[in-house]
Amino acid sequence: MRMRGRPGAGPGEGLGDARELWGLRPGPSVSGSRAAAQSSDGGELGRRRSPAGESPGARKDTRLCVSRMKRNRLSFMNKVLQSSPAVKQPKLGCHSSLSQTHMRAALLDWGNLPHHVVLRIFQYLPLIDRARASSVCRRWNEVFHIPDLWRKFEFELNQSATSYFNSTHPDLIQQIIKKHAAHLQYVSFKVDSSTESAEAACGILSQLVNCSIQTLGLISTAKPSFLNMSKSHFVSALTVLFVNSKSLSSIKIEDTPVDDPSLSILVANNSGTLRCLKMSSCPHVSSNGILCVADHCQGLRELALNYYMLSDKLLLALSNETHVNLEHLRIDVVSENAGQIEFHSIKRQSWDALIKHSPGVNVVMYFFLYEEEMETFFKEETPVTHLYFGRSVSKEILGRLGLNCPRLTELVVCANGIQVIDTELICIAEHCKNLTALGLSECEVSCSAFIEFVRLCGRKLTHLSIMEEVLIPDDVYSLDEIHTEVSKYLGRIWFPDVMPLW
Numbered sequence: 001m002r003m004r005g006r007p008g009a010g011p012g013e014g015l016g017d018a019r020e021l022w023g024l025r026p027g028p029s030v031s032g033s034r035a036a037a038q039s040s041d042g043g044e045l046g047r048r049r050s051p052a053g054e055s056p057g058a059r060k061d062t063r064l065c066v067s068r069m070k071r072n073r074l075s076f077m078n079k080v081l082q083s084s085p086a087v088k089q090p091k092l093g094c095h096s097s098l099s100q101t102h103m104r105a106a107l108l109d110w111g112n113l114p115h116h117v118v119l120r121i122f123q124y125l126p127l128i129d130r131a132r133a134s135s136v137c138r139r140w141n142e143v144f145h146i147p148d149l150w151r152k153f154e155f156e157l158n159q160s161a162t163s164y165f166n167s168t169h170p171d172l173i174q175q176i177i178k179k180h181a182a183h184l185q186y187v188s189f190k191v192d193s194s195t196e197s198a199e200a201a202c203g204i205l206s207q208l209v210n211c212s213i214q215t216l217g218l219i220s221t222a223k224p225s226f227l228n229m230s231k232s233h234f235v236s237a238l239t240v241l242f243v244n245s246k247s248l249s250s251i252k253i254e255d256t257p258v259d260d261p262s263l264s265i266l267v268a269n270n271s272g273t274l275r276c277l278k279m280s281s282c283p284h285v286s287s288n289g290i291l292c293v294a295d296h297c298q299g300l301r302e303l304a305l306n307y308y309m310l311s312d313k314l315l316l317a318l319s320n321e322t323h324v325n326l327e328h329l330r331i332d333v334v335s336e337n338a339g340q341i342e343f344h345s346i347k348r349q350s351w352d353a354l355i356k357h358s359p360g361v362n363v364v365m366y367f368f369l370y371e372e373e374m375e376t377f378f379k380e381e382t383p384v385t386h387l388y389f390g391r392s393v394s395k396e397i398l399g400r401l402g403l404n405c406p407r408l409t410e411l412v413v414c415a416n417g418i419q420v421i422d423t424e425l426i427c428i429a430e431h432c433k434n435l436t437a438l439g440l441s442e443c444e445v446s447c448s449a450f451i452e453f454v455r456l457c458g459r460k461l462t463h464l465s466i467m468e469e470v471l472i473p474d475d476v477y478s479l480d481e482i483h484t485e486v487s488k489y490l491g492r493i494w495f496p497d498v499m500p501l502w
Helices: 016-021 032-041 043-047 056-082 096-108 115-124 127-133 138-144 170-183 195-205 231-244 260-270 287-296 312-318 348-357 395-404 422-431 447-460 479-490
Strands: 152-157 186-191 215-220 250-252 276-278 302-306 328-334 362-368 386-392 410-415 437-440 463-466
Touching: 115 127, 115 138, 127 138, 152 170, 152 195, 186 195, 195 231, 231 260, 260 287, 287 302, 287 312, 312 348, 395 422, 422 447, 447 479
Parallel strands: 152 186, 186 215, 215 250, 250 276, 276 302, 302 328, 328 362, 362 386, 386 410, 410 437, 437 463
Antiparallel strands: none
């Protein structure tokens, strides 16, 4: 059975763009059923006239390669079709061999494979393999352009001189903008540290005018390159997307020059659909700008921002009775130079209002401060659940955690210095009843105090990462004995982490 194409279409028409895009050798296309039938016995394929100057040995190698490819395809397609509910399996009986013969004939008819089977296969293939498969026959080429395969796409933009990552081919970018911009829903841009890559990403953004994007992510794999480009160029490109996409639900624009006016445009066009906004390290956004988002986007469930944007007004806006329950609040507390920023305090009443409205919210705080800048924090009860200290933290601050952070579930301390923190650690175990994870590095804890900490927490302590250098042997326990005691209280085998010797 010959596969029917549209009237007037040549045998290879519609496949040239995919061949040229992926460097495939152009040539006359043969219908799926005839090509497979010919390759099964090597007849027509072996008799096909070779180009001038091609040796018989080269022709033989080509036939062997094609035959091997066909066998691999047949084996793969056989597995797929046998697991497909749309294909009836041959029943055992007197007609079993005949049914298997028909099955084999159906497998060889590449052009008549069930549409949903080809689509399911394409969904599991990387983009480059889908493009190559689209050159097999016209029907596969049609499946290649089905909108369902173009809902999600990640643009990778790198400079070959400074990055080892592969970039999305420019021809593919233009094909997506021309043919599939209206199908895109989940889009991300991954750029390297060069300003040229960030500008190229903005150039693509400004062309997505006929789209209905729901998720947008701008990712810098190295230093934040978007901050080095022209602010007006970035804001202009982002505004185009905010205006034309009326259903944005998740936006990740961290380390970018987004500003308050562009957030106002976002709110004006997507206030009813926005659910997630991640915008840490955006120096041009003020506390008033983020407050505007909280006031108008009543469906916002996840928010990530810097501490300087956090205010009592913002927490009260998120606690309004018309606002949905907040699920995740991430706060980055960052300082590049000691003493450069004066950190304000948040009233306990504001935190209490948030917890009363959203009792299940995860409050995540990342601290990258110097010890002298930590004085403002944790003087009153703070509903933090996940706490990470990226720099050295004093004994005093660790002592406050046990007294003022009752909701704490995860604690990571990267450094503390040479002061022993036995008392502080036991205080945390006694008062933070929900603690399930602890990580310690460059600290000092006696073996006895650490075992007492584990005993108080018990088996609810599901993640325990402690560097071996942290544990100090004492008169009761040595390093050789500690893993046995800790394993007993955890109910599983545990050993301290060891720094590898490279």
